[in-house]
Amino acid sequence: MTTFTARRKARIDELAGGRSLTSEAFRRLRRDPVAITGAVVVGLFVVVAALAPLLAPHGAAETFVELKRDLRPGTIPGPMEGFPLGSDQLGRDFLSRMLLASQQTLLVGVLATVIGLAVGVVIGTIAGAFGGWVDTLLMRLTDVLLAVPHLLLAISVAALAANPSQTTVIIAVAIVGVPIFARLLRGSMLAQRESDHVVAVTALGVRRSAVVLRHMLPNAIGPVIVQATLTLATAILDAAALSFLGLGDADPGRAEWGLMLAQAQAYLDVRPALAFFPAVAIIVVALGFTLLGESLREALDPKGSR
Amino acid sequence: MTTHPLLKVRDLRVVFRRRGEPDTVAVDGVSFDVAAGQVIGLVGESGCGKSVTSMAVMRLLPARGVEISGSIELDGVELLALSDSEMRERRGRDVSMIFQDPLSSLNPVIPIGLQITEVLRRHRGMGKAQARAEAVELLDRVGIPEPRRRLDTYPHQLSGGMRQRALIAIALACRPRLLIADEPTTALDVTIQAQILGLLSDLVRETGTALVMITHDLGIVAGMCETVNVLYGGRIVERAQRHRLFGTPRHPYTHGLLRSIPRLDSPPGEKLAAISGSMADNLPWAHSCAFAPRCPRVLETCLDITPDAETSGGRLLRCHNPVPASAE
Ligand SMILES: Nc1ncnc2c1ncn2[C@@H]1O[C@H](COP(=O)(O)OP(=O)(O)OP(=O)(O)O)[C@@H](O)[C@H]1O
Numbered sequence: 001m002t003t004f005t006a007r008r009k010a011r012i013d014e015l016a017g018g019r020s021l022t023s024e025a026f027r028r029l030r031r032d033p034v035a036i037t038g039a040v041v042v043g044l045f046v047v048v049a050a051l052a053p054l055l056a057p058h059g060a061a062e063t064f065v066e067l068k069r070d071l072r073p074g075t076i077p078g079p080m081e082g083f084p085l086g087s088d089q090l091g092r093d094f095l096s097r098m099l100l101a102s103q104q105t106l107l108v109g110v111l112a113t114v115i116g117l118a119v120g121v122v123i124g125t126i127a128g129a130f131g132g133w134v135d136t137l138l139m140r141l142t143d144v145l146l147a148v149p150h151l152l153l154a155i156s157v158a159a160l161a162a163n164p165s166q167t168t169v170i171i172a173v174a175i176v177g178v179p180i181f182a183r184l185l186r187g188s189m190l191a192q193r194e195s196d197h198v199v200a201v202t203a204l205g206v207r208r209s210a211v212v213l214r215h216m217l218p219n220a221i222g223p224v225i226v227q228a229t230l231t232l233a234t235a236i237l238d239a240a241a242l243s244f245l246g247l248g249d250a251d252p253g254r255a256e257w258g259l260m261l262a263q264a265q266a267y268l269d270v271r272p273a274l275a276f277f278p279a280v281a282i283i284v285v286a287l288g289f290t291l292l293g294e295s296l297r298e299a300l301d302p303k304g305s306r
Numbered sequence: 307m308t309t310h311p312l313l314k315v316r317d318l319r320v321v322f323r324r325r326g327e328p329d330t331v332a333v334d335g336v337s338f339d340v341a342a343g344q345v346i347g348l349v350g351e352s353g354c355g356k357s358v359t360s361m362a363v364m365r366l367l368p369a370r371g372v373e374i375s376g377s378i379e380l381d382g383v384e385l386l387a388l389s390d391s392e393m394r395e396r397r398g399r400d401v402s403m404i405f406q407d408p409l410s411s412l413n414p415v416i417p418i419g420l421q422i423t424e425v426l427r428r429h430r431g432m433g434k435a436q437a438r439a440e441a442v443e444l445l446d447r448v449g450i451p452e453p454r455r456r457l458d459t460y461p462h463q464l465s466g467g468m469r470q471r472a473l474i475a476i477a478l479a480c481r482p483r484l485l486i487a488d489e490p491t492t493a494l495d496v497t498i499q500a501q502i503l504g505l506l507s508d509l510v511r512e513t514g515t516a517l518v519m520i521t522h523d524l525g526i527v528a529g530m531c532e533t534v535n536v537l538y539g540g541r542i543v544e545r546a547q548r549h550r551l552f553g554t555p556r557h558p559y560t561h562g563l564l565r566s567i568p569r570l571d572s573p574p575g576e577k578l579a580a581i582s583g584s585m586a587d588n589l590p591w592a593h594s595c596a597f598a599p600r601c602p603r604v605l606e607t608c609l610d611i612t613p614d615a616e617t618s619g620g621r622l623l624r625c626h627n628p629v630p631a632s633a634e
């Protein structure tokens with residue numbers, strides 16, 4: 001009898017333990033091979049980026065006599081003792097540069113996305129929560145930004161800067177994200193405004209700020225977070241493109257995949273690996289974020305549950 | 307009734323105006339009173355304006371595209387004249403509402419405990435710990451087992467009946483003077499329905515809250531409402547004390563509604579009388595009776611003249627040719 005009571009109690013505890021929709025989404029994610037693939041790629045990328053200074057055998061700007069010795073027009077030394085990926089066009093260790101570049105890429109991608117997300121969320125919340133002319137004005141502005149192809153927009157913004165730097169790349173890429181986040185959030189905020197539970201909580205006389213911030217925003221933000229993962233992929237591509245076009249930091253010693261790809265152009269026939277590795281790195285990382293984002297979107301979609 | 311009513315609705319008219327579409331008159335001159343501690347029923351089929359009436363009282367209808375006229379007085383204060391922020395102060399504390407769908411009416415991302423304490427802290431100025439203790443008590447009151455543990459559960463983890471109880475607990479947390487329950491049990495199965503209704507009437511009796519029960523189910527009204535208002539096409543067609551209404555329904559619509567409920571004492575094999583037609587093909591009240599196309603007792607006059615509401619012996623009736631009081 002005591003075991004029965006104890007078991008019953010354990011079962012009640014188990015059933016009563018609060019589990020949010022988000023934690024259930026996570027449970028689903030853990031069983032999704034696409035999500036796992038994306039997470040592994042992204043995880044590896046983040047670990048490599050974080051540990052890059054430790055992993056890289058050499059500095060990004062360091063040149064080596066061993067490499068420079070064989071460096072002449074028409075030949076760039078390939079893999080050799082101590083330099084697994086060989087030299088780049090200036091006699092620097094290519095492997096170290098690849099590794100160190102991951103850090104720059106992650107930094108630019110994350111910063112640009114986070115800044116774009118923050119600004120977009122503020123705009124989307126204001127537009128969706130208040131509606132009326134505020135909404136109309138803000139949405140017209142985002143429409144204008146959305147009408148421009150995103151790379152063109154990033155290029156135009158970056159080109160406005162007097163002297164291109166990493167900061168201007170981040171800002172340019174962030175601005176590309178703002179209207180996407182704002183529109184998306186505004187749409188789901190509007191849907192929330194009409195939703196039963198928001199009407200119900202309004203009927204309870206809950207303060208307007210609490211209705212917006214506690215009852216509407218958390219329910220509306222899901223798709224925006226998913227979008228952020230996807231935007232991270234395009235942000236990395238856009239940032240690489242800006243560097244490639246010479247709109248990024250001009251410091252030749254700096255390692256950055258887009259910049260490396262741009263500089264490798266001149267040596268495509270001499271040593272295609274110089275272009276191949278940065279290109280593949282950019283694609284794999286962007287793909288990783290896309291896979292993760294797409295499966296997040298599916299896991300969080302209430303219609304997909306069960 | 308000599309005591310003055312808590313809620314006094316007079317000539318309430320709600321018109322939806324949309325560009326490019328004809329206006330919809332959802333509520334067309336509805337008047338009723340509710341006193342403290344009283345339970346009244348608002349009954350009628352789908353689309354007759356029950357929800358629009360309650361949303362108008364709560365002032366929850368959108369400001370644009372909706373025209374509201376008439377008067378809604380709560381304890382002598384005209385709600386329709388209040389500013390948005392004044393109305394916000396009253397919602398929850400003075401008037402509160404329970405909605406039809408218990409799942410979608412709860413915030414899915416917040417544990418129910420927090421949804422109760424939020425209201426307690428807002429309307430009763432409680433601190434965090436005090437509000438939590440009170441929330442446990444409220445959940446216990448509405449019959450949720452293990453209330454302390456339930457505080458941290460999310461709405462989707464509760465059964466339909468439990469969710470509806472949680473919603474009632476939230477509505478009661480504000481101690482409203484008037485509670486509007488818009489079909490609070492339609493989403494639930496019959497046994498749970500009975501429990502919830504019992505709970506509601508107990509709570510109303512204990513706290514002296516005025517309750518407006520909105521339903522299309524006469525069975526619910528029969529059990530708990532003192533006065534029953536029968537709504538058709540946005541107008542009240544009959545109102546009486548529940549015993550009189552059920553004993554001698556006078557309006558052909560009410561009569562039909564009652565006859566379409568299966569009765570235990572009806573002889574086996576007797577066909578149920580369904581009211582023919584539906585609201586969709588009604589005539590507007592202008593120059594005729596809206597129920598005329600479906601009415602079994604329709605006269606020539608019904609198609610020419612709108613029947614006025616007439617009150618006699620405590621019964622309001624809007625009909626040219628009512629069912630004789632001796633019938634049935
Ligand atoms: N936002 C709106 N815009 C236009 N017409 C509306 C709107 N809301 C309600 N109506 C109309 O008002 C009328 C009454 O609707 P209401 O929701 O009050 O019906 P109800 O009696 O609550 O029905 P149910 O039992 O189905 O809930 C309906 O004819 C409906 O078409």
Ligand SMILES: [Mg+2]
Nearest residue numbers: 356357358488
């Ligand atoms: Mg309704």
